[in-house]
Amino acid sequence: MLILAIESSCDEFSVSVMENGIIKSNIISSQIKDHIIHGGVVPELASRLHTKNFPFVLIDAINESGIKIEDVDYIAYTNNPGLIGSLIIGRLVANTIGYYYKIPTIPLNHMEGHIYSANIEEKFTYPVLSLVVSGGHTQIQFIKKPLKFDIIGSTIDDAIGECFDKVARVLGLPYPGGPEIDKRAKLGRDDAYIFPKMKIIDKFNYSFSGLKTASINLIRKAMSNNSLEINDFCASFQKSAIDYLLEGFENAINYFKPKTISLAGGVSANNFLRNRIFSIGTKYNIFKILVPNLKYCTDNAAMIAELCNEYIKKEFKT
Known part of the structure; x- marks a missing residue:
């Protein structure tokens, strides 16, 4: 079975080919260099660049996989959530190819794709508790059985990746801020700056706006008297944010007793x-701890192909 998958929810356009459950190609066209001067993704620019770049991505993915497009059995694409203009480009590409070659198209959920990115190289043992962390989302999802998704916790304001990006911007670090903070944190002391204790809301929900505000105030105060040690600040901020993130996740582990814990989303590259996450698995005697390969952490079509494959297997079983 051949699946052609398309992911275009934000500023990456990606095409992947999966053959009998194996990823044969996963081409990603990144726009970071085009958006970095704006300090973040500009939606209209993203969709325009998708229109310009998608033919090259599609051709490269097909050539690398060695398949013929007319032999594809299913075309999967990201339908939601994401930037409307970017999603429309991906949907148009998928439906145009599907119409021309008479191939069925399958619209899929971006967040579900991220969760199943951890299932590409090693498979889940259910039930699964997944920590989904990105620039736009912070969620704890419980997957009791294949494709049975239940959001049991989320942020009520800023996502953790958004918080990282905003703090990095005030520090004068380039976009995207998360990888820059992670890189500098390795060189600093994580106890050099003290942040307010944040409270988990209703056991599993988060609020990162307080950490963001406290961080910005600390940065401005330190800059005013030339006392900012940027590597120490990055290390301290990162530890505080992730300690808080994992506090809610541990609450969920205690409540749901999963057999697998996993990470998903762009921040899972941290x-x-x-x-x-491996330390937590050891702490709770959970032996299946799945983190996606770094190439599958950011937005990519391989995760959409994997998700599509799961839905097709489910349909055949029923």
Whole structure:
């Protein structure tokens, strides 16, 4: 079975080919260099660049996989959530190819795709508790059985990735801020700056706006008297944010008793978080701890192909 998958929810346009459950190609066209001068993603620019770049991404993915497009059995694409203009481009590409070659198209959810990115190279043992962390989302999802998604916790304001980006901007670090903070944190002391204790809301929900505001105030105060040690600040801020993130996740582990815990989303590439998730697994005697390969952490079509494959398997079983 051949699946052609398209992901275009934000500023990456990606095409992947999966053959019998194996990823044969996963091409990603990133727009970071085009948006960095604006300090964040400009939606209209993102959709325009998708229109310009998608033919090259599509051709590269097909060539690398060695398939013929007319042999594809299903075309999967990200339908939601995401930037409306970017999603429309991906949907138009998928439906145009599907119409021309008479291939069925399958619209899929971006967040579900991120969750199943951890299932590409090693498979879930259910039930699964997934920590979904990105620039736009912070969620704890419980997957009791394949494709049975239940959001049991989320942020009521800023996502953790958004918080990282905003703090990085005030520090004068380039966009995207998360990787820059992670890189500098390795060189600093994580106890150099003290942040207010944040409270988990209703056991599993978060609020990152307080940490963001406190961080910005600390930065401005330190800058005013030339006392800011940027590496120490990054290390301290990162530890505070991830300690808080994992407090809610541990609450969920205690309540739901999963057999697998996993990370998903762009922030799952954070080294400190990846190390901590394994420590938590050991603490709770959970032996299946799945983190996506770094190439599958950011937005990519391979995760959409994997999700599509799961839905097709479910349909055949029923």
